[in-house]
Amino acid sequence: MNSQSQLSSIEDIFDSSLNLEETHFKEGYNEGYSQGLMSGKEEAEQTGLKMGFGIGEELGFYRGCVDVWNSAILVDSNRFSTRLKESIKKMEELIEKYPVLDPEDERVTEIMDSLRLKFRVIRAGLGVKLEYDGTYTILVLLIVLYNEALLISYSIVYISESRNKVALESIERAAKLFPEAPIVNKFEDVTYNRVGYTLVSSLAPKPSLDSCALKDALLAMVKAALETIDFGLHCGSHPRLGVVDHICFHPLAQSSLDQAAGIAKSLAVDVGSSLQVPTFLYGAANVEGRTLDSIRRELGYFKPNSGNQWAGGPNSESLPLKPDEGPAQVNQAKGVLVIGATRWVDNYNIPVISTDIAAVRRIAKRVSGRGGGLLSVQAMALAHGNDVIEVACNLLEPSNVGGEMVQQEVERLAKEEGMAVGKGYFTDFSQDKIIENYLKLCPLI
Incomplete structure (x- = not known):
């Protein structure tokens, strides 16, 4: 065999090896892909079922809460404020809207988020320690509902x-x-x-x-x-x-x-x-x-x-x-x-970077209802350290005039006086936070 033939034979063997390796690679890939696809489908089905059951249980919990609350309203409607009754009604409407048979509906996430938020609002209004964790029953809810808390x-x-x-x-x-x-x-x-x-x-x-x-x-x-x-x-x-x-x-x-x-x-x-x-x-x-x-x-x-x-x-x-x-x-x-x-009254203090007590007193007077400013706001200027004077405010109707509105007004008035203003602060927690802290210290049975 001449050298040309030997070279050709070696090339044929090399090509055959490459083809065999490629064939094995494709077969391995196809087999792995098929097995992975089957495994993925099974895992996806299990995950989907688990998520579906979880959502169903949570919806059932909210449905049970609404039913108990509506029953309690029938027994003693005076126990529930108008605002709470409206919130319960809206929560019931959200449950009815939930597309149980169409989990791919675009509204699913939005409705569930709204339900959770509405539940927290009602819970805070009732002053009860109640969270969905998959273990609560309607019996527990009834005990909590009629608890002295x-x-x-x-x-x-x-x-x-x-x-x-x-x-x-x-x-x-x-x-x-x-x-x-x-x-x-x-x-x-x-x-x-x-x-x-x-x-x-x-x-x-x-x-x-x-x-x-x-x-x-x-x-x-x-x-x-x-x-x-x-x-x-x-x-x-x-x-x-x-x-x-x-x-x-x-x-x-x-x-x-x-x-x-x-x-x-x-x-x-x-x-x-x-x-x-x-x-x-x-x-x-x-x-x-x-x-x-x-x-x-x-x-x-x-x-x-x-x-x-x-x-x-x-x-x-x-x-x-x-x-x-x-x-x-x-x-x-x-x-x-x-x-x-x-x-309820909120106390909100706003620091003004100044040593001019007379000027900050003018601001406090102008921001207060007594001085022709924001209704239901009482304010006074108090020295708070060497370079700060605070506009200390009582917000008598915080749902109408809150800290943010007072902050903006003080900033506007201070700008007229050529003064810088720091971020204000509340001297106590919100109603919801106070109830939450209390329930942590005195958990309900």
Whole structure:
């Protein structure tokens, strides 16, 4: 065999090897593809079935919730606000719209997201701890629905101290003796030398004021504060009237303003008689509906007595206004206390980068309803450190005029004065967050 033939033979063998390798590769690929396709289809079917069952169970849970809520409304419609009834109706409409037989419908994700959001809104409005996790039953839902947690009262106690840690620890220990009314938030401000404690407690449908955990916890805190703080030695850049400056009550979930007012009045009686502190009532707790700001104005609350600071106790033992409870004379070491009950109020403070207190006072006046600004907004300018003055606001109707609107108005007015404005902040949590924190500390059975 000549060299040419040998070369040709080698090439044929090489080509055959390549063809054989390619054939094996194609066969392997086709076999692997077929097996992968079958396996993928089986896995997809299992995943689809699992997801389908999951969605079906969640829809069934929401359907059960709506049925129970509608039954409860028939039994006692007064337990549910108009807003809650509308939300339940809309949730029912969303369930009816869900395309159960057409999972590829474009509306599937949108409707399910809307259902989950509506459920959270209703849950917060009822004040119940309830989440879908595939384990809840309608029986559990019924227990939760009629639990006393439907009636929740909320209170903030403002104490004129934040630098004396021993005093604060004593006050907090006193509160812990009443675990049914836990502290769900603590807001300290060292510059203002002031602290606010938020307490929440569930109420019985017909609460007894002789045995009320929220009132008892607050009374213990007031007593501890009076024992550890001398008002005559206090100094801060926030106005105040006493060691315990202010206690406000607000109804949450399905509780009523009358219930909140009843606790406020009962607490005022105890503070006035047993602790001998002149106590003034406002809002629903006052027979004439007197407002908080009107009482403060008559007592000189808004006027600092040491530059931009409030220092020491009252100038006189005599009071310009007769207290609703307690002695007519004020003790310099205790001061006076204002207690009241109203609908929800938000406190929102906006920092203005300035040292010109007069200019920021103009802004505060112009942003307030009293000064011709935003309705239901009360505002004042308070020095907060060396280079900051805060526009401190009470938002009496936050659903109509909220923090964002006030922020924009302060920024607009400050721009006219040539001042920079920082981002404002709330001094407490939202209603939903407060209820959530309470339920974490006192889980429902």
